[in-house]
Amino acid sequence: MAPVSDYVKIDKNPSLQVTADHRIEVVEAPIEKPGSGKVLVHIKTTGICGSDIHFWKSGNIGELKVLGNCILGHEAAGEVVEVGADVTKLKVGDRVAVEPQLPCGKCFLCMQGDYNLCQDVEFSSVYPYDGTMQRYKVHDERFLHKLPDSMTYAQGALVEPVSVAYHGVERSSVTLGKPAMVAGAGPIGLCTLALAKAMGATPLLITDISAKRLEFAKKFVPEVLTYQIDTTKTNQENAVAIRKIFGDSEYVQPPSVLECTGVESSINTAAYVVRRSGVLTVIGVGRGDINNFPFMHLSLAEIDVKFINRYHDSWPACINLIANKVINVDSLVTHRFPLEDADKAMATSSDPSNGNIKVVIED
The missing domain is CATH 3.40.50.720 (NAD(P)-binding Rossmann-like Domain)
Known part of the structure; x- marks a missing residue:
């Protein structure tokens, strides 16, 4: 049996989902078990991106369409609470930033290093792939990056927009x-x-x-x-x-x-x-x-x-930039909401009149 943190009770998984008819709702989501090479992450912080608002308000970004319920969010950091078989670089208790994509690893674009252009990529929050506005998310260990002790979870989540x-x-x-x-x-x-x-x-x-x-x-x-x-x-x-x-x-x-x-x-x-x-x-x-x-x-x-289309091979560099204070991203976070109020966080993020820059959801 894969190790599980002895101080974490994994029982509920509140999530923020968008529906095909342009609604958002906070609902309980199933908790997946991490398979081979995968880990279960307790998402501590998720930032709200403009694309989350687009998926809610418009139901699409270009060819990317919301065709059913989908958990939003892809700017995230959290703590490893369970590891699957064959996981070698992470252990329970590790603090990680989430690179929210899983390319196929086989096409010519992946093979030449442009895995952000992979046409078969599984990208968190792009239907049908659930995102990070949930308490627990299974993710591939190859796309989880350890955070130094000096970095907060909010800084770890901001690695995505910095990327x-x-x-x-x-x-x-x-x-x-x-x-x-x-x-x-x-x-x-x-x-x-x-x-x-x-x-x-x-x-x-x-x-x-x-x-x-x-x-x-x-x-x-x-x-x-x-x-x-x-x-x-x-x-x-x-x-x-x-x-x-x-x-x-x-x-x-x-x-x-x-x-x-x-x-x-x-x-x-x-x-x-x-x-x-x-x-x-x-x-x-x-x-x-x-x-x-x-x-x-x-x-x-x-x-x-x-x-540009997203990013590749940027998490280590951007973690260094933040951890070593080459750039300071702390002031970008203007509003914070608990996970249970994720719908209120989305409403705040969608209203520019309140002076928001980056709205984050914390758990």
Whole structure:
């Protein structure tokens, strides 16, 4: 029999589930037994992501659709409470951050290291694969990463959004001593800003439509320049105003722009900000189709457009960045709820008027 912690009574498993008809409900979920190579984790902290809100409100993100009940959540950390057969690197009591994906490990993408692009990936909270807004979750030990004693469970959960930003910065042209712009001051944009600073990009500028979020960004990275998007202006007019902040010549414009909202107008504005021969990296997730994309402007300026899909091989690096205080993510957590109030946490996260940045669910 696999070892079980002698101080944990495993009897109830409250969870937050989304339904196919766009409802969320806190219900008891079955507790799985960990099979070979798997462990049972008591999820201590789960962050709410914009994708959780999309699945609730819209029932889909592009081709990913909610076709039945599914437990939400994929930003998580917790404690190992039971291990299955053949588990070698983890034991009961270990504190872990959850990398919420299980690729097939056999396709050419997995074999070349791009396992985030695996078309057969089992990703937590994407139907039909249950996520981490539950007390107990079985997960593959290969995608659980030990946390140092200095890190909190909340920090461990934030490794996931930091990993999104990490993969975006990794694919971008962010360079030591050169300017960069981040579009969007939500959690991903703020993590991207922190990493761009750590990479030595300067000057840095961040945009958003919310003055409150820009104020938060200024406290988060004091040296950052800010620009509040004027919704009465065209995308190009906003881009001209942003460029004036960087300076008058083309040379001082940002060769790297990282778009973290996925909103059509923001993507188009970003396309007009990045300098000729630069790189526009789209990190944000939005609608399935984008209209009025400035194709010829990008073509004539030889601006490369890159996209990201989640992350790969980022957890060890992002744990190091947080544990060694290269970046400080603690202030991103603005609201905390117990697991039993997960539905209230979702409602809070979906309402930008309350000033939330990252809402977490704790157990």
